[in-house]
Amino acid sequence: MLAGQRLEALLELLQESGVGRIAELAERLGVSTMTIRRDLNKLEAQGQVRRIFGGAVLERIVTREPSLEARELVREREKMAIGAAAAQLINEGDIVILDAGSSTLCLAKHLHGSKGLTIVTHSLPVMWELADESNISVVALGGELNHQQKYFHGPLAEYGLRQMRIDKVFLGIHGVHAQHGLSEITFTDIPLKRLFMRISRETIVLADSSKIGLASFFRLCPVSEVDVVVTDARADPDELARLQQVGVQVIVAEVPINQYGR
Secondary structure, eight states, X not given: OOHHHXXXXXXXXXXXXXXXXXXXXXXXXXXXXXXXXXXHHHHHHTTSEEEETTEEEEOSOOOSOOXXXXXXXXXXXXXXXXXXXXXTTOOTTOEEEEOSSHHXXXXXXXXXXXXXXXXXXXXHHHHHHTTTOTTEEEEEXXXXXXXXXXXXXSHHHHHHHTTOOEEEEEEEOSEEETTTEEEESOGGGHHHHHHHHHHEEEEEEXXXXXXXXXXXXXXXXXXXXXXXXXXXXXXXXXXXXXXXXXXXXXXXXXXOGGGGTO
């Protein structure tokens, strides 16, 4: 893990509750407590966190999305469980969009050995993950490359999508809130995600527990436009109940207890 990616991953972990303990942060990132102390000192020098006894608190809201590599390091086990549960929703013969992101990449990892699927994606890591699967047809969307997040976007990607009929879209998202809807931290992500939903018969959102109850800067749509949300067991049960009240099916992926460190 590169130092810069680890700092971004630390910031994302601190966004969950605004505070983090050194021992827990070290366990979640798989590094030593000494490494975490050094990283927190760097973030404090940058004005992004404030050190407290045994840990740190977030000093400001982070408005820049971490890189894909950094996001893959955070809640990896939960995302793998979400990916496994989401894979059960795909049937032979389905034409499916896999959005860019760490959770949808985990879904792609659970599709190895599948047959008769057509996967449409603008995500380079998803394309690469499924490149050797001869029984899965992979349709790549072109456009301008976002180098940090490793996906294509823009008018070319949108043009290609408008010619398609899609059964299901598996959407990555920054925030899922019963009242404020789905939201993103980057406005340029909105048009393509809206098009994904418009041409798909079913919209399935993959959101780990830190995204549930979160409302970010740019609104994508109300939650009433979502069919299914797949999350993990750490999600706020009250928030999940509110989603169900507006007709959203909620699937809670099971993560083995020892993977949570308890």
